[in-house]
Amino acid sequence: MPKTDQGKLKITLKGPEVLNNPRFNKGSAFTREERDQLGLRGRLPFAVDTLEEQVERAYMQYKSRESNILKNSFLSSMKSQNWTLYYALLSKYLVEMFPIVYTPTEADAISDYSHLFRRSEGLYLSPPEYGKMEEDFLDACEGRELDLIVVSDGEAILGIGDQGSGGIGISSAKAVIYTLAAGIDPAKALAVTLDVGTNNEDLLKDDLYVGYREKRLRGDKYDEFVDKFVGLVKKHQPKCLLHFEDFGVTNAQRLLAKYRDQHSVFNDDIQGTGAVTLAALQAAIAVTKTKLSDQRIVIYGSGSAGLGIARQLRDAIIMESNDDKKADAKQASSQFWLMDKYGLIKKSLGKDKIRDEIEGDFIRTEEEWGSGEEENGLLDVVKKVKPTVLIGTSTHAGAFTEDVVKEMAKHADRPIIFPLSNPTKKCEADPKDLNQWTDGKALMATGSPFDPVDVPGKKKKYVVAECNNALIYPGLGLGSILSRSSKMTDSMIISGSKRLAELAPAIVKGDPDESLLPDFGDAPKVNFEVALAVLKAAQKDKVAREEDVPEDEEGLRKWAEGRSWKAQYWEYEYDPEGVR
Numbered sequence: 001m002p003k004t005d006q007g008k009l010k011i012t013l014k015g016p017e018v019l020n021n022p023r024f025n026k027g028s029a030f031t032r033e034e035r036d037q038l039g040l041r042g043r044l045p046f047a048v049d050t051l052e053e054q055v056e057r058a059y060m061q062y063k064s065r066e067s068n069i070l071k072n073s074f075l076s077s078m079k080s081q082n083w084t085l086y087y088a089l090l091s092k093y094l095v096e097m098f099p100i101v102y103t104p105t106e107a108d109a110i111s112d113y114s115h116l117f118r119r120s121e122g123l124y125l126s127p128p129e130y131g132k133m134e135e136d137f138l139d140a141c142e143g144r145e146l147d148l149i150v151v152s153d154g155e156a157i158l159g160i161g162d163q164g165s166g167g168i169g170i171s172s173a174k175a176v177i178y179t180l181a182a183g184i185d186p187a188k189a190l191a192v193t194l195d196v197g198t199n200n201e202d203l204l205k206d207d208l209y210v211g212y213r214e215k216r217l218r219g220d221k222y223d224e225f226v227d228k229f230v231g232l233v234k235k236h237q238p239k240c241l242l243h244f245e246d247f248g249v250t251n252a253q254r255l256l257a258k259y260r261d262q263h264s265v266f267n268d269d270i271q272g273t274g275a276v277t278l279a280a281l282q283a284a285i286a287v288t289k290t291k292l293s294d295q296r297i298v299i300y301g302s303g304s305a306g307l308g309i310a311r312q313l314r315d316a317i318i319m320e321s322n323d324d325k326k327a328d329a330k331q332a333s334s335q336f337w338l339m340d341k342y343g344l345i346k347k348s349l350g351k352d353k354i355r356d357e358i359e360g361d362f363i364r365t366e367e368e369w370g371s372g373e374e375e376n377g378l379l380d381v382v383k384k385v386k387p388t389v390l391i392g393t394s395t396h397a398g399a400f401t402e403d404v405v406k407e408m409a410k411h412a413d414r415p416i417i418f419p420l421s422n423p424t425k426k427c428e429a430d431p432k433d434l435n436q437w438t439d440g441k442a443l444m445a446t447g448s449p450f451d452p453v454d455v456p457g458k459k460k461k462y463v464v465a466e467c468n469n470a471l472i473y474p475g476l477g478l479g480s481i482l483s484r485s486s487k488m489t490d491s492m493i494i495s496g497s498k499r500l501a502e503l504a505p506a507i508v509k510g511d512p513d514e515s516l517l518p519d520f521g522d523a524p525k526v527n528f529e530v531a532l533a534v535l536k537a538a539q540k541d542k543v544a545r546e547e548d549v550p551e552d553e554e555g556l557r558k559w560a561e562g563r564s565w566k567a568q569y570w571e572y573e574y575d576p577e578g579v580r
């Protein structure tokens, strides 16, 4: 950006234009000199505040909002007024505000999007405007070279299903976390919703629904729509990371496979969730002093997240095996029992009940489970399989019942149980119950935040790891952005996951009573470490296009740090040639 010799930022905006621009607005923090130059004198109260004073005032206002949803809407208003203040506030109260701008509260904001709607954000694309998509896309890019686009079609938002155009809320929330946890400049990030209709009857019937009021586009028409959008990203933003979020299960995997070799494309629900879960599992097996290849893993809910986790863990098992007796995909797959809404996924269920994306190696055989079509529920499976690991990605609240958990604990000294469904109300179990039913033996991680639980016989509490992809996707993305990678390779993702596991308190402190993942309050530090590992893997894979990356570790860290956007004010000087 154009600067003066004194390091001041040259801007062209004046008066209401600068006050109404969240990127440049400073509100009561404009200096006297700036007020004179930019025509703001009479438009602001007299006192000149510091950013710290503004944060203090904003925090008081935040606190005065009684419910979480009111706090969420207060923060989204602030985001549309002043980015620096918004991110400074969020950074200072990170742990307190994460659940307000992200899961679980953001789920409530999204499900009520049409009623809460006040101000638009990001880019909304819908089928009737198909012919003007390029114009609208370029308009939203505002002539900038973007680092990041987060896109959702709103079909499978968290565990709350089809939310139509409200899906923009998850794109925005994910982009906010990229800024908070990975220093992505918000002016170089764009949230997009592909508003291709909705099959949510409540939305279709709601007179106030703000989206495109038609059934979802499917088949070739849907593919053409997505293809046009991805084509525009490739054409106009060739160096930008394209992050897919909360697409329906039938599209998520297919789109990832279609585009991942063409551009730097990443699916968070599949790859981000796989990577964070692998990290938590690495920490858990360090506690149990076992190996990945020793585990019997039941995955309950085999959609985008469940299958993404299964594939990621399977790849890790293959990598872990010795070269002389290398496990193959078939052998590694035999450690998994996948379940979905018809129970265990086994051959005799028939094609109708087994989704196309589920590879044959993951489908259990007739030799083991018989040729009948009866469904095997979770308790049956746990009884027969005696799993060491149970992962929930089903959106089925309370599915991990006392019977199931006690049965599992009969055969596993330290049962590893990860109920990962979000938001909180969709979680498969409350960690407090898991802890009680297993006499404190369960090693736990959840998708949304929960309070620590008691450890029997000890004073200290067990911190339940928040196994949410937000602990890793900002770092995976930053690594790709810093290296300007032409694609996101599997080894970039595995390297990020390994780095995250190394930072888990259970591993760092070598203490089985410590958490399986770093604290969310450390998300910025952790994601930075992940990003460096990902960048190095991109270089190794020869997909990095950035040439200025320093080779020595210290230089690299400084260089990467210097690229990070910070919530701090610039001093401005009016200049007709400046930025706007």
Ligand SMILES: NC(=O)c1ccc[n+]([C@@H]2O[C@H](COP(=O)([O-])OP(=O)(O)OC[C@H]3O[C@@H](n4cnc5c(N)ncnc54)[C@H](O)[C@@H]3O)[C@@H](O)[C@H]2O)c1
Pocket: 156, 157, 158, 159, 160, 246, 248, 249, 268, 269, 273, 276, 300, 301, 302, 303, 304, 305, 306, 339, 340, 341, 342, 392, 393, 394, 395, 396, 420, 421, 422, 423, 426, 446, 447, 448, 467, 468, 469, 470
């Ligand atoms: N912790 C994380 O980082 C993280 C990441 C991604 C997704 N998730 C959560 O995982 C859940 C699933 O997300 P997704 O993107 O995979 O959605 P999805 O729609 O792709 O998958 C959900 C799967 O669960 C199955 N299912 C539904 N009801 C079931 C039941 N009663 N028993 C067994 N299976 C059932 C569905 O058939 C589907 O295959 C959501 O709650 C989401 O919030 C968590």
Ligand SMILES: O=C(O)C[C@H](O)C(=O)O
Pocket: 102, 103, 157, 158, 159, 246, 268, 269, 421, 422, 447, 468, 469, 470
């Ligand atoms: O958004 C989250 O909180 C994690 C994950 O992407 C999800 O869909 O639940």
Ligand SMILES: [Mn+2]
Pocket: 158, 245, 246, 268, 269
């Ligand atoms: Mn998601």
